[in-house]
Amino acid sequence: MFCKPYILLFGAILILAGCDQPPSAKARIPKPHLVEVLSVQPVDIELERVRTGTLEAFQTINIYNQEEGIVKQILPREGDTVKRDDLLITLDDQLLSAQLQRARAVRQQAEKELQRISGLIKRNLTARSELTQKETDLAVAKADEQVIATRLGYTRIKSPIDGVVTARHTEPGNLAEKSSLLLTLADLSSLRLKVDVSELLLNQLIPDMPVDIEIDALRSANRSNSFEVSGKVSRIYPTIDPTTRSGTLEISLNPAPQGARPGQFARVKFQIARQQVLLLPFASLRQSDSGSYVYIIDSDNNVQIRPLQTGLKAGEQIEVLAGLQPGERVITRGFTNLKAGMQVIVVDRGTDNQNGTSAP
Incomplete structure (x- = not known):
């Protein structure tokens, strides 16, 4: 019976001794940094690029x-x-x-004068210089007549091409001063459009290269989301815009679709x-003031920063032109608090989800 107070006192001493232990003895083990990686491999793909433009008459x-x-008559109207x-x-x-009529009369008179002088020359009744003068007068009269006939022909304006009237700029009764715009014609049998493309894409295009063209305005007539026809690259402009780093292409549709x-x-x-292209998920790409980069891990699972030169974007992926070698492992998930030199643990998304955890 006398032992109970001693037992209680001894237990209290042990509790107080435990409270006096230093905090370092209770330190927790750091949580490992989990990441997901992708081993980049070259693939053969066909990239599709879409550019927009406006159709115009060729x-x-x-x-x-x-x-x-004075305009006496204009026969066609818009759409004819x-x-x-x-x-x-x-x-x-x-x-x-x-x-x-006056120029014609002058010319006829000059012809008669030349005939008369020619008769006198044969009979030696006048100087040969008279004949030369009459020949000159006749040549001038003919030239004047031709000039007036040509100007008269300009009062009857004919179509220079097969086409459609797209605009009518005057009406009968108006005074058409010289060089007035009267009509606009367009050849709609063939159409073209001009598009701007980047210098990276421009180097992969050649004249006569076939392309597919979608015309949204025709989709209702064909009961589809769009109307696709075939065209070709008819012209590649020789210069690059130094500001946008883009060039211009001319695409032709010949014949034009109805x-x-x-x-x-x-x-x-x-x-x-394209052959043997390295592609990365676009989300794995990081940006800094010096350009694009990715996080990779070495054989010891240590993190490294690798600057990249990228090319064309293909959907959710982007082409790698320089900076990576086939087989290198790129971190695609787990960027929170990630730093160069850090050692990480590679996890598989499927396995990780089964364990109820995920990469940060």
Whole structure:
């Protein structure tokens, strides 16, 4: 009975002794840093690039008058189809017709004078210099007549191409001063569009390369999301814009699909065959002031920083041009508090999820 107080006292001493232990004895073990990695390998892929543009007529011609006059008649209206050499516009020609009659009379008079002098020369009744003068007068008269006849022809304006009237800029009764814009014609049998592409993509395109073109405006007629036709690269402009680092391509559609018109929106799809391309998930790419980089791990699972030179983006992946070798392991998940030189533990997402944990 007398032992119980001693037992209680001894237990209290042990508890107090435990409270006096230093904090270092209770330190926790650091939690390992988990990451997911991807071993990069070269793959053969065909990249698709889409660029947008606006359809335009391959040939558009503005019709101007070369002679001043009142517009007597304009035969076609907007949307009308015309053929080469069809009469489009007639101008008042009364003044020029009168001038042509006068020039014709002068020429006829010069011909008669030349005949008369030629007869006198044969009979030695006049000097040969008279003959030379009359020949000159006749040549001048013929030239004047030709000039007036040509100007008179300018009052009847004909179509220079097969095409469609896209704009009518005047009406009958208006005075058309010299060099006035009267009509606009376009050849809609073939269309083109110009697109800007980056210098990286430009180097992989060649003239006559086939491309696919989607025209959204035609999808309702074809009951599909878009209307796709074939085209080709008809021209590659020789210069690069130093500001945007892009060049210009001309894509032709010949023949143009039914219903396609200038001004419609179009998408151009470039299919570029590439061999042995290294691709990375775009999300694994990091950015700094000096450029793009990724975290890789060595054989001892130590983290390293690797600067990269990247190329074209393909969906959720990006092409690696320089900075990585096949087989190197790139960290794709677990970037929180990640630093160079840190040792990490590689986990598989499927296994990790089964254990109820994940990479940070």
